[in-house]
Structures are given as structure tokens and as C-alpha cells.
Amino acid sequence: MSVTVTSxxxxxxxxxxxxxxxxxxxxxxxxxxxxVYQVLNGVATLLGKSGYTVTLAFGGEGGTVTMHSxxxxxxxxxxxxxxxxxxxxxxxxxEGPFDAKTLVDVFDRAAIxxxxxxxxxxxxxxxPVNETAPAYPSSASRANRYLAHDANGNLVPGATSGTIxxxxxxxxxxxxxxxxxxxxxxxxxxxxxxxxxxxLALLASAxxxxxxxxxxxxxxxxxIDYATRYGMSLAxxxxxxxxxxxxxxxxxxASGAWIRATGPSVWFNAEWCGLSVTGSAAANExxxxxxxxxAQRIGMRTVFVPPRDYPMTTMTAIxxxxxxxxxxxxxxxSQVRLQTAAGxxxxxxxxxxxxxxxxxxxxxxxxxGTCLMDSIRFTKxxxxxxxxxxxxxxxxxxxxxxxxxxLYASGIFIEGTRNRIQNVVMxxxxxxxxxxxxxxxxxxxxxxxxxxxxxxxxxxxxxxxxSEAGTGGADDPTFAFxxxxxxxxxxxxxxxxxxxxxxxxxxxxxDYRDGFVEDCSAEVNLFDPNGSAVQTxxxxxxxxxxxxxxxxxxxxxxxxxxxxxAFVTAHVYYYWPNVGTNGGTIQDxxxxxxxxxxxxxxxxxxxxxxxxxxxxxxxxxAAPGHGTGSxxxxxxxxxxxxxxxxxxxxxxxxxxxxxSGTRIRNSCQSTIGALAGGIIAQSRVKIEDGxxxxxxxxxxxxxxxxxxxxxxxxxxxxxxxxxxTYPAATNSGDVAVFIAPCDLYVTxxxxxxxxxxxQNDTDYTTFVARVGGANFLTxxxxxxxxxxxxxxxxxxxxxxxxxxxxxxMAKGAVLTLSKTDTGAGKAxxxxxxxxxxxxxxxx
Numbered sequence: 001m002s003v004t005v006t007s008x009x010x011x012x013x014x015x016x017x018x019x020x021x022x023x024x025x026x027x028x029x030x031x032x033x034x035x036v037y038q039v040l041n042g043v044a045t046l047l048g049k050s051g052y053t054v055t056l057a058f059g060g061e062g063g064t065v066t067m068h069s070x071x072x073x074x075x076x077x078x079x080x081x082x083x084x085x086x087x088x089x090x091x092x093x094x095e096g097p098f099d100a101k102t103l104v105d106v107f108d109r110a111a112i113x114x115x116x117x118x119x120x121x122x123x124x125x126x127x128p129v130n131e132t133a134p135a136y137p138s139s140a141s142r143a144n145r146y147l148a149h150d151a152n153g154n155l156v157p158g159a160t161s162g163t164i165x166x167x168x169x170x171x172x173x174x175x176x177x178x179x180x181x182x183x184x185x186x187x188x189x190x191x192x193x194x195x196x197x198x199x200l201a202l203l204a205s206a207x208x209x210x211x212x213x214x215x216x217x218x219x220x221x222x223x224i225d226y227a228t229r230y231g232m233s234l235a236x237x238x239x240x241x242x243x244x245x246x247x248x249x250x251x252x253x254a255s256g257a258w259i260r261a262t263g264p265s266v267w268f269n270a271e272w273c274g275l276s277v278t279g280s281a282a283a284n285e286x287x288x289x290x291x292x293x294x295a296q297r298i299g300m301r302t303v304f305v306p307p308r309d310y311p312m313t314t315m316t317a318i319x320x321x322x323x324x325x326x327x328x329x330x331x332x333x334s335q336v337r338l339q340t341a342a343g344x345x346x347x348x349x350x351x352x353x354x355x356x357x358x359x360x361x362x363x364x365x366x367x368x369g370t371c372l373m374d375s376i377r378f379t380k381x382x383x384x385x386x387x388x389x390x391x392x393x394x395x396x397x398x399x400x401x402x403x404x405x406x407l408y409a410s411g412i413f414i415e416g417t418r419n420r421i422q423n424v425v426m427x428x429x430x431x432x433x434x435x436x437x438x439x440x441x442x443x444x445x446x447x448x449x450x451x452x453x454x455x456x457x458x459x460x461x462x463x464x465x466x467s468e469a470g471t472g473g474a475d476d477p478t479f480a481f482x483x484x485x486x487x488x489x490x491x492x493x494x495x496x497x498x499x500x501x502x503x504x505x506x507x508x509x510x511d512y513r514d515g516f517v518e519d520c521s522a523e524v525n526l527f528d529p530n531g532s533a534v535q536t537x538x539x540x541x542x543x544x545x546x547x548x549x550x551x552x553x554x555x556x557x558x559x560x561x562x563x564x565x566a567f568v569t570a571h572v573y574y575y576w577p578n579v580g581t582n583g584g585t586i587q588d589x590x591x592x593x594x595x596x597x598x599x600x601x602x603x604x605x606x607x608x609x610x611x612x613x614x615x616x617x618x619x620x621x622a623a624p625g626h627g628t629g630s631x632x633x634x635x636x637x638x639x640x641x642x643x644x645x646x647x648x649x650x651x652x653x654x655x656x657x658x659x660s661g662t663r664i665r666n667s668c669q670s671t672i673g674a675l676a677g678g679i680i681a682q683s684r685v686k687i688e689d690g691x692x693x694x695x696x697x698x699x700x701x702x703x704x705x706x707x708x709x710x711x712x713x714x715x716x717x718x719x720x721x722x723x724x725t726y727p728a729a730t731n732s733g734d735v736a737v738f739i740a741p742c743d744l745y746v747t748x749x750x751x752x753x754x755x756x757x758x759q760n761d762t763d764y765t766t767f768v769a770r771v772g773g774a775n776f777l778t779x780x781x782x783x784x785x786x787x788x789x790x791x792x793x794x795x796x797x798x799x800x801x802x803x804x805x806x807x808x809m810a811k812g813a814v815l816t817l818s819k820t821d822t823g824a825g826k827a828x829x830x831x832x833x834x835x836x837x838x839x840x841x842x843x
Contacts, residue, residue: 542584
């Protein structure tokens with residue numbers, strides 16, 4: 001066989017972290033005569049044979065070196081070298097047959113050795129043909145010294161440090177000449193120093209690192225085909241030379257490039273593209289955009305922003321997939337904003353957005369794609385009022401806002417699907433900030449979004465469902481747009497006027513119609529240590545034909561520092577302003593409310609913060625009164641209130657059921673007269689088991705008005721209870737004691753024991769209990785005892801009470817108590833009536 005390849009060294013292979021097989025084309029006699037070198041830190045290092053396997057091609061010319069593991073990226077170029085043995089093992093017999101193959105192998109091995117020797121000689125220093133090579137100084141004389149030449153050109157030991165003896169001037173002159181071309185200077189460590197990236201581009205490839213004097217950055221040469229790697233020229237992929245400097249002769253990067261060697265390999269520093277603490281806001285915006293665009297093009301995962309303060313303006317239309325690590329960084333200036341485009345996937349970690357212009361900006365972030373916002377601080381300059389902090393728009397999906405803080409800004413609009421806000425602190429402007437977390441659905445459907453484990457302070461509303469829900473000014477009988485399946489859980493609200501506000505369509509300047517809020521829930525804990533803010537824990541406002549249905553509100557006062565009276569009004573509020581005759585509807589909604597009035601409904605002397613609550617619940621219908629509702633319910637845990645425990649205005653028949661409650665009572669502190677009471681029902685309302693209703697006597701009745709209807713009222717109010725008090729020291733007239741809320745069969749009517757009746761003489765006093773216009777109980781008493789009229793079925797029970805036999809009271813019948821005197825100056829004090837009854841239909 002012949003030897004056709006003359007180079008005993010393969011082309012250099014740059015490791016890519018994947019390839020393990022490397023070919024060679026020179027001829028070799030055996031696999032053991034192949035050596036593998038790798039350039040490590042500029043030095044060609046022989047690799048051990050245990051790290052690879054050599055396979056020869058047929059005929060021995062060429063073959064493959066297979067590494068046991070792929071060499072890592074950046075570990076140095078690999079060379080495969082012919083390393084033949086210099087022994088002769090062939091044995092030719094003078095008497096045997098002539099074997100041509102043996103001779104060919106001998107000649108091939110000789111040729112292989114010649115090629116290797118020639119390669120080594122070619123790479124060795126040489127003297128001209130007319131000179132004799134100078135003798136090398138002894139090891140003792142040349143130790144720790146540079147090599148130099150004497151006047152005759154012979155090698156001699158040189159200086160131990162500093163410049164080379166006798167040649168300082170020539171080296172300085174040479175350096176000046178080179179500086180005029182490419183501005184390099186020799187570095188005693190073997191590296192290269194250049195003044196600019198332009199100078200770096202003029203350098204040929206080198207194994208030594210290069211340092212830019214402009215910023216101290218380190219660069220190394222890489223022979224990778226970057227045009228193929230990125231699918232475009234380096235001039236397009238990295239136009240600002242943030243990570244790559246292509247050679248001036250090949251700006252595409254196909255032949256390699258200088259690569260920045262500083263910083264973590266997976267981070268792209270935004271300052272490489274010009275982001276600067278001294279730059280203008282506009283210039284920094286451009287620099288930041290260039291940074292994340294370049295990072296995406298070259299496959300970098302994270303844009304790194306150093307922890308410094310940067311002037312900044314609106315960072316708009318962030319697109320693509322990018323991670324920003326901005327821990328400790330602050331972006332400040334007028335209208336500092338962050339905006340992502342539809343289809344983007346942005347993860348922003350850390351940092352501070354500081355809008356120093358106050359209310360000039362209408363938002364601080366605006367997301368249309370998918371995003372993760374983690375541990376970011378948003379602030380606005382303190383102003384008389386504040387605009388909204390941010391938006392999750394209708395095109396956003398699966399965004400997560402976690403562990404963020406906002407100061408002096410109104411809340412966040414939430415649209416889209418499956419967007420989440422959690423562990424967020426929102427601090428508003430007292431008496432100025434609008435709603436905090438607002439689920440909206442303007443000409444879209446918002447689904448599956450949630451707010452959880454958040455703290456809000458100084459907002460009009462902690463959580464609002466339906467602001468700007470429905471269509472903008474156009475009727476839509478299909479109810480296509482609104483909010484579905486959204487939740488707010490474990491929200492702590494400090495000094496907020498409203499806990500949960502259900503208000504689809506409720507925007508004063510824009511006519512949003514025919515929207516819906518359905519299958520949503522909210523849990524809010526309200527507290528205000530100064531007792532000055534809270535007005536309405538739960539409020540409904542079904543507006544302009546909108547619908548609220550199958551929604552659950554749970555609100556309570558909680559916290560160690562909470563004063564139980566920390567609300568001005570606390571009520572569930574149904575309200576239906578409308579467009580034309582198209583009113584709103586509330587259906588199948590439930591409210592759990594828990595709160596105690598520290599003062600039990602009684603006004604205090606001003607020495608304590610807070611006020612007694614006016615209502616526990618207030619339902620009213622605004623003019624012109626086209627709203628409707630059905631199958632709604634409320635459970636109340638509380639105590640006293642100032643005027644009315646539960647107030648139900650006219651026009652709201654059967655709108656809800658009072659399912660349970662404790663101490664639904666009033667303290668009769670207002671001047672509304674007969675309308676004060678535990679339950680004032682001017683519309684029909686159903687009351688279920690477990691209600692305890694109390695009043696304070698006189699004309700302020702615990703249950704007022706005959707329009708309360710329920711088959712279960714007898715259980716709800718318990719079978720025995722005090723329902724009125726006969727006024728003290730009254731000598732004549734009729735007093736309404738009890739109004740039947742439904743058809744009742746009265747089993748007993750008891751007058752309190754005779755000892756409670758005070759009279760001034762021995763004259764008879766006649767007591768009459770009357771239902772409607774007919775007397776059914778007449779009692780004559782004397783100071784010596786109680787006498788009963790012969791025609792009245794009365795008896796004394798074991799407690800000494802007068803007991804009436806059973807009778808029927810129709811719905812709306814009024815039980816009154818009167819007396820007549822046979823003499824002047826008679827008085828009756830504090831007589832009470834106790835009624836025990838069952839519905840007539842259960843007899």
C-alpha cells in the first residue's frame with residue numbers, strides 16, 4: 001500500500017460538548033501509534049490513552065478516535081497526531097519465499113517515520129543555511145533567565161526580569177509601530193491588551209486571552225462557525241458586539257470570533273448593551289431592549305441587571321421568552337413602566353420600579369402574554385390621588401405575581417385566564433386610592449383567576465368583581481362577557497371602606513351592559529384599629545342589566561388589634577342603577593358575615609375609637625327600581641347595631657333567606673321611631689332556623705311589619721321569647737305587643753306574675769288582651785289577689801302566671817294589651833307578654 005497523506009497531524013477539533021468521535025486521515029501501522037493532544041491554557045497536553053479508543057480504517061490510512069465522554073465546551077482544541085514506533089521488527093529470510101507485503105509494510109513504516117520527523121523539523125527554530133546553529137547555554141547558566149543573543153548571534157543567558165538587555169529601545173519602537181496599526185502591546189503573562197472592540201476585531205485568532213482597557217472585560221478566541229450556529233450573521237445576531245467580536249475580515253462569524261469570557265455563562269449582562277447609571281432614560285430603555293433581544297438571538301437564558309440605580313422610562317412591548325434577573329436594581333424616573341406583548345413569556349425576578357412622577361403614569365406594568373413577577377417593588381410618588389398600578393389584559397394567561405409590593409398606587413385590573421396573584425402587599429393612599437384587586441371582563445371573559453394570601457391597606461375596596469364587565473354601550477342579550485370561576489382567598493384588608501364589592505357594569509363614565517359575574521368567591525378579613533374606615537363589608541351593585549349569580553362572600557373582623565366597632569356602617573347592600581328599564585339581577589348568592597359591635601349598638605362618649613354599626617344588613621332598591629333577585633341567603637354572626645339589625649326595603653319580595661344569625665337586635669339609638677327593630681321587613685323574607693332576634697321594648701319591636709313570611713319562623717325565633725313590654729305608669733290606651741308574622745296557633749299567652757303588677761288602691765283593674773277587634777282575654781285583679789272573669793278560660797300556672805287557653809291568630813293580627821280603671825291614679829308597671837306558638841298548619 002502507498003502513503004498518500006503527508007501531514008501527520010489532523011485538523012484541530014473544537015469541542016461542542018456533544019461530539020465524541022474525531023477522524024484522522026494519515027496512515028499508521030497500529031492503533032497504539034496514535035497520540036491525542038488537547039490545548040489546555042495555551043499548552044498542548046498529551047491525553048492518556050485510557051480516555052479514548054482508536055479504530056483504524058481498512059489499509060491503515062485514516063481512522064477514528066472515539067472519546068469515552070464528550071469533551072466539554074471551552075476545554076481546548078483537540079489534535080490527533082501520528083506517533084510511530086522507531087523500532088524495526090521485520091525479518092527477511094534469505095532462503096524463504098519473496099513476500100512483497102512484508103517489504104511494503106517496512107517501506108510504509110519508514111515513510112510514516114519520515115513524515116513525523118519532517119513535521120517536527122519544520123516546527124523547530126532554524127538558522128540560515130550559511131550559518132552554524134549556536135550552542136545552547138548550560139542549564140545552570142540559563143536557569144530563571146530570558147534567552148538572549150550576543151553580538152555574534154550566539155545564545156547567552158539574558159536578564160532575570162524587566163526588559164531584555166540591550167533591546168529596550170527596539171522593543172519600545174516596535175510597540176509604537178504596532179500600536180499605530182491595531183493598538184496591541186505584549187503582556188508579560190502571554191495575554192493581549194487592546195483599547196477597543198474595533199482593535200480586537202483586527203487581531204488574528206490567538207490562543208491567549210485579550211483584555212479591553214475600556215472596561216476591563218476578558219475575551220477569548222473561538223473557532224466555532226457562529227453564522228451557522230445562530231442561523232444568521234453575527235452582525236445581525238449581536239450587532240452591539242455584546243458577547244461576540246467577529247474578525248474584521250469575516251463579520252459573519254463563520255470563521256470564528258472573540259467571545260466575552262467574563263460573567264456567568266448563562267447570564268447576559270444588560271450593561272454590555274449600554275445600560276448605564278449615567279445614561280438617559282430613553283437611552284437605557286433602548287439598551288435594555290437590545291439586551292433582551294440579543295440574548296434571545298444567541299440563545300442566552302437570562303438577562304442580568306446589576307444592582308444599581310438606572311434612569312428609565314417605559315419598557316414597552318417585551319416579546320419572546322426571556323428571564324430578567326434584577327435583584328437589587330432600581331429603575332426610576334417619570335412614567336417608569338413595564339409592558340409585555342401578546343405571546344411573550346417573561347420571567348422578571350427582583351428589582352424596583354420607582355415612578356417619581358406620581359399620577360402621570362396610568363399603570364406601572366401591563367402584561368398581555370405569560371409572565372412571572374417575583375419579588376418586585378412598585379412605587380409611585382405620593383399624590384392627592386393615585387391611578388392603577390397594573391393590568392393583566394384579556395390576552396394574558398397563566399401569569400403569576402408573587403411576593404411583590406406596591407406603594408401609593410391604586411389596584412390591579414385582572415383579566416385573561418388562570419392568572420394568579422399571591423403573597424402581595426398593596427399599600428394605597430389613605431382616602432384616595434380606588435379598588436385594589438379588580439376582576440374585570442370588558443368585552444371579554446375572565447376565567448380561573450385568583451388572588452390569595454395578600455395584604456391591602458387604605459383602599460376603597462379590597463376585592464371587586466365586575467368593574468368594567470359586559471359590553472361597552474351595546475345591549476347583549478346573550479351575556480357573552482364577564483367573570484367566571486375567579487376567587488379571592490385570605491385577603492387581609494386594613495382601613496378599607498369595602499371588603500368585597502360585586503359590581504358588574506359599575507363604571508360611572510362608561511356604559512358597560514349585560515355582563516355577568518358567576519361561580520366566584522371571596523374571603524376577606526377586615527380590620528381598622530382606629531375604627532374610622534370600614535363602611536360595608538359586602539356590597540352588591542348589579543348594574544345596567546348585569547347578573548351576579550352563584551357567588552359566595554365571607555367577611556369577618558379579625559386580628560389581635562381589631563376594635564370590634566371599627567366600622568361606620570356594616571351591611572350587605574343590593575343596588576340596581578340601570579340604563580332604561582334594564583335592571584340588574586342577583587341570584588343564588590350567599591354571604592357569611594361575622595363581626596361584633598364593641599358598643600352593642602349604643603353610642604359612646606367619644607373616648608373610644610369607632611362607632612356603633614347602623615345595620616347588620618341593609619337591602620334596598622334604587623330608583624327607578626328595575627332590579628330583581630332570587631334564592632340569595634345570608635348568615636350573620638354579630639351582636640347589636642344602632643338602628644336596624646336587618647332592613648329590607650320595599651320592592652324586594654323573596655330576594656333572600658336569612659339562614660342563621662346570632663343576636664340580630666337593635667338598640668333603638670336613632671330617631672326613626674317605629675321603623676327601628678331587629679328585623680324591619682318591608683318586603684317578604686324567609687327566615688330559617690337558628691335566628692335570635694331581640695328588641696329593647698316600647699315601640700321599637702324586635703320584628704316589625706306584617707310582611708315577614710316563613711313557615712319556619714316559630715323555630716327561628718324559638719318557641720318562647722319576649723316580644724314586647726307594656727309601658728310603665730300608663731293608665732289607659734292600647735299598646736301593640738306582638739304582630740303575627742304568619743298564621744299562628746297560640747298555645748299560651750302568659751301575663752307576668754301578679755307581683756310585677758303595681759296598683760295604688762284596692763279598686764279593681766281590668767286587663768284586656770285583644771287580637772284584631774275582639775277580646776279573647778279579660779282579667780280582673782285586686783290587691784288581695786288575681787280574679788278571673790267567669791267567661792274567660794284562664795288559669796294560674798305553677799309559677800303564678802296567668803295562662804290563656806289556645807287560640808288562633810291570623811297572619812298580620814295584632815296582639816294588644818289595654819286596661820281600664822275603676823278609680824283614678826291607678827298605675828301598671830312593666831307588664832310583659834310571652835308568646836309560645838306553632839304555625840296553624842301544624843296543628
